[in-house]
Amino acid sequence: MIRRSFLGFGKPRLQYNLSPSPIRELPIPDKVILFLKGTQNGGHPSEIKVGDAVKTGQRLAASPDSDEYVISSVTGTVTDLVPYVDAYGGKYTAITIKAGGQDNWDDKFNKKTTFDTVLKFFEYAPGNPSFKPFTDPERTIRTIIINGMDQDLVLTANQCVVQNESAEIKNGVQVLKNMTNMTSIDRIVITVPENLVQQANTTGAELKVVSATYPHSLPHMIMKDMLGKVVSAGDTVEDTGVVFISAEAVAALGVSFHTGQLPVTKVVTVVGKDGNATNVRVRIGAPIRGVLQACRITLNDRDRLILGGPMRGSPAYSRDLPVQHGTDGIVVQDEDNSAKTTDYPCINCGECVRICPVKIPVNMLVRFLEAGLYEDATAMYDLECCIECGLCSYVCISRIPIFQYIRLGKHELGLIKTAEEA
Ligand code: SF4
Numbered sequence: 001m002i003r004r005s006f007l008g009f010g011k012p013r014l015q016y017n018l019s020p021s022p023i024r025e026l027p028i029p030d031k032v033i034l035f036l037k038g039t040q041n042g043g044h045p046s047e048i049k050v051g052d053a054v055k056t057g058q059r060l061a062a063s064p065d066s067d068e069y070v071i072s073s074v075t076g077t078v079t080d081l082v083p084y085v086d087a088y089g090g091k092y093t094a095i096t097i098k099a100g101g102q103d104n105w106d107d108k109f110n111k112k113t114t115f116d117t118v119l120k121f122f123e124y125a126p127g128n129p130s131f132k133p134f135t136d137p138e139r140t141i142r143t144i145i146i147n148g149m150d151q152d153l154v155l156t157a158n159q160c161v162v163q164n165e166s167a168e169i170k171n172g173v174q175v176l177k178n179m180t181n182m183t184s185i186d187r188i189v190i191t192v193p194e195n196l197v198q199q200a201n202t203t204g205a206e207l208k209v210v211s212a213t214y215p216h217s218l219p220h221m222i223m224k225d226m227l228g229k230v231v232s233a234g235d236t237v238e239d240t241g242v243v244f245i246s247a248e249a250v251a252a253l254g255v256s257f258h259t260g261q262l263p264v265t266k267v268v269t270v271v272g273k274d275g276n277a278t279n280v281r282v283r284i285g286a287p288i289r290g291v292l293q294a295c296r297i298t299l300n301d302r303d304r305l306i307l308g309g310p311m312r313g314s315p316a317y318s319r320d321l322p323v324q325h326g327t328d329g330i331v332v333q334d335e336d337n338s339a340k341t342t343d344y345p346c347i348n349c350g351e352c353v354r355i356c357p358v359k360i361p362v363n364m365l366v367r368f369l370e371a372g373l374y375e376d377a378t379a380m381y382d383l384e385c386c387i388e389c390g391l392c393s394y395v396c397i398s399r400i401p402i403f404q405y406i407r408l409g410k411h412e413l414g415l416i417k418t419a420e421e422a
Pocket residue numbers: 352355356357358359360362385386387388389390391392393403406
C-alpha cells in the first residue's frame with residue numbers, strides 16, 4: 001500500500017465561512033420521521049407499534065437488547081412504520097410520529113457519567129457522535145478532539161454553537177473528563193478558527209487554531225496539522241488512538257447532564273439560492289419541507305437540494321426527507337448555479353492531482369473507478385488514502401463526478417471486504 005504524504009495545495013484556495021449568523025429556533029413540527037437502523041430486513045421493530053404514545057426524549061429501540069435506537073424528538077403518537085433503504089443500501093425503519101405540539105419529557109435518562117450511559121442515550125445526539133471506539137478492546141483511545149469548525153464550505157452550524165454555547169461545551173468537557181477519568185485518555189483538545197479563540201479558551205479543553213482554508217477542518221487534516229500524525233491508508237482516525245466529536249455534540253452532553261433532558265434538536269445551516277446562509281435549530285426528524293418554508297426558500301423543478309455542504313454533501317431526492325442528527329446543512333441551488341457533471345473523458349490536464357491534499361494520482365484513479373476496478377484502484381492508486389474533500393471534482397475540467405465515483409468505490413470496496421471476511 002502506498003502512503004501519500006501531504007505535500008500542499010495547488011490553487012484555488014477556498015476559504016470557510018467564518019461569519020455564523022445567529023441561531024433561529026423553529027417551532028415544533030407537525031410530525032417527525034426518525035430512521036431506526038438495522039431492523040430485520042427493513043421490517044418492523046417488535047417494540048414499537050403504530051398507535052403507541054411517545055414522549056420527548058424517549059428511547060425507541062427495535063428490541064430491549066438492541067444497540068440501535070433513536071430518541072423521540074417530540075411528544076406524540078406513532079402513525080407509521082415503513083421500511084426505508086438509504087442511498088448505500090442501509091436498511092432502516094422510518095418511524096413517523098405525529099407531534100402534539102407540547103413536550104412531555106421522558107425521565108428514563110440517568111445522569112451517571114459512564115460509557116454505558118452515553119452509549120445508551122447519546123449515539124443519536126446532534127453532530128452524530130460515536131462513543132463505541134471508547135469501549136472497543138482492540139483500540140486504545142488517548143486523545144479526544146472536539147471539532148469546533150464546520151466540515152464544509154458555507155456551513156457555520158458548528159461554529160455557531162462554539163460562539164453561543166461555550167458554557168455548555170465547558171460542561172460537556174467536564175462530562176468527558178469525568179467519564180474518561182480512569183482511562184488512557186490524556187488529552188482533550190478543541191479546534192476552532194482564529195475568530196473563536198476567545199470562546200474556546202473558556203471550555204477547559206486544550207486549544208488549537210485551525211486554518212480557515214478548506215479542507216483543513218477535516219479530521220485527517222487536523223491529525224496531520226495539529227498532532228503531526230498521518231493516518232495510514234485503510235485505517236481510521238480511531239485506529240491511531242483519536243476520537244473526534246463535534247462541538248455541538250459536546251454542548252449537547254453538557255446540557256443533558258445538567259438538565260436531565262436528552263438532546264432532541266439540531267442546528268442546521270440553510271443556504272438559499274442567493275447563497276445567503278441562515279442557522280436554524282430544528283427538531284431532529286423534522287421534514288426538510290417545513291425548514292425550507294420557514295426560511296422562505298421555494299424549491300422548483302430542476303433545482304438541486306443538497307444535504308450537507310456544497311463540497312461533501314449528498315443530493316436529496318425529496319423535500320419530505322427529514323433533518324437527521326448528522327445533518328449540518330441544507331443547500332438549495334437553482335439549475336443555472338448547480339455544478340454540472342458530464343460523461344466526457346479525462347483529458348489528463350492534471351488539475352485534480354495538483355489540488356489533491358494527499359497527492360493521489362486522481363487522473364489514473366478515476367479511470368479504474370469508472371471501470372469498476374475497485375481493488376486495483378486501492379492497490380495501485382490509493383483509493384483508501386482519499387480524505388473525501390471533493391476538491392478534485394471541483395476543479396475537473398471535464399466535469400467528471402470524481403467524488404461520487406470515489407464514494408461509490410469505497411462503499412463497494414467495503415462490501416467486497418465484508419464478503420471476503422464472511
Ligand atoms: S476527494 Fe479528490 S482531492 Fe480530495 S483527497 Fe480525495 S482524491 Fe484527493
